[in-house]
Amino acid sequence: MDTIQAIRERRAINFFEPGKSIPDSVLNELLELANLAPSSFDLQPWKVIAVRDPERKKTLRGCAMNQQKVEDAAAVLIMVADPDGVEENKDRVLESWQALGYMQPGAREAYSGMMDSLYGARDSITRKLFAAKNTALYAMTLMIAAKGMGFDTHPMDGFDEACVKKEFNIPENKVVIMLIAIGNLKKGTTLLPRPFRRELDEFVSYENYSRK
Numbered sequence: 001m002d003t004i005q006a007i008r009e010r011r012a013i014n015f016f017e018p019g020k021s022i023p024d025s026v027l028n029e030l031l032e033l034a035n036l037a038p039s040s041f042d043l044q045p046w047k048v049i050a051v052r053d054p055e056r057k058k059t060l061r062g063c064a065m066n067q068q069k070v071e072d073a074a075a076v077l078i079m080v081a082d083p084d085g086v087e088e089n090k091d092r093v094l095e096s097w098q099a100l101g102y103m104q105p106g107a108r109e110a111y112s113g114m115m116d117s118l119y120g121a122r123d124s125i126t127r128k129l130f131a132a133k134n135t136a137l138y139a140m141t142l143m144i145a146a147k148g149m150g151f152d153t154h155p156m157d158g159f160d161e162a163c164v165k166k167e168f169n170i171p172e173n174k175v176v177i178m179l180i181a182i183g184n185l186k187k188g189t190t191l192l193p194r195p196f197r198r199e200l201d202e203f204v205s206y207e208n209y210s211r212k
Contacts, residue, residue, distance in 0.1 A: 016183040034142035045085025046135040049078040063163035073181035081131035081175040
């Protein structure tokens with residue numbers, strides 16, 4: 001499936017075919033494809049917990065407003081934004097830039113300082129927003145790639161973050177931005193037409209913000 005078709009056909013589905021599984025090799029291919037998503041300074045401040053075991057999915061369902069699709073989906077991905085991604089990844093990013101010719105050795109300190117100042121302290125709202133924005137780019141890339149590989153998805157915001165952190169051993173300073181259920185549409189399910197989408201002139205303006 002080409003990219004445009006995948007974008008047009010991707011839907012957030014509520015009914016997954018139960019009992020399906022995704023082989024490790026296929027799931028890893030999907031996660032690697034999504035890892036080509038853009039990120040600020042290439043810092044990639046995301047972590048993913050792939051939940052496939054039936055008992056672990058049942059636990060996650062308890063944190064997610066008891067939604068049936070959490071158990072029926074082949075896997076549910078917990079998308080974790082990591083504010084520590086700057087410190088964790090910047091040395092490897094800078095080494096890669098230097099090795100590939102993106103920067104001269106003398107510029108390393110300047111770029112390192114730029115990363116530190118741009119994204120603020122580890123516990124700042126600036127840092128959390130940085131991590132969340134970039135993790136969302138990863139998540140959307142993953143959903144498009146999943147459709148291209150023949151899977152259906154549903155990004156989920158209906159969950160108790162404190163519960164997810166407790167049950168899945170996620171450190172308090174991380175931000176769980178969404179869950180993504182992935183699998184295949186339940187057999188016999190007919191999707192309704194895609195619901196309301198705004199017209200471009202309602203949200204697009206050129207050169208300046210337009211109050212509409």
